[in-house]
Amino acid sequence: MTMFVLQIAFTDDPRRLAARPAHREHLGRLKAQGKLVTAGPWADDGGALHVYDVADEAEVHGILARDPYTAVGAYEIVQLREWRPLYS
Secondary structure, eight states: OEEEEEEEEEOSOTHHHHHHHHHHHHHHHHHHHTOEEEEEEOTTSSEEEEEEEESOHHHHHHHHHTOHHHHTTOEEEEEEEEEOOSOO
């Protein structure tokens, strides 16, 4: 498996808050499956950071395609990079 770090910036679309419970359920399922290592919003709620443990970058894009936040245009990708942690 390969680690990927995703940094997103939230948009001003008001539908984001309505989609948040479904988004968090989506993340919870990924965590239970072992695909999501950790995730959470920045303290100012301007975006979030996710760390995935998946087969490849294509799998991350598939995960994002199924995320309720994607359906409502709730975020923009700031950065998606493969990550090699030294300590975990």
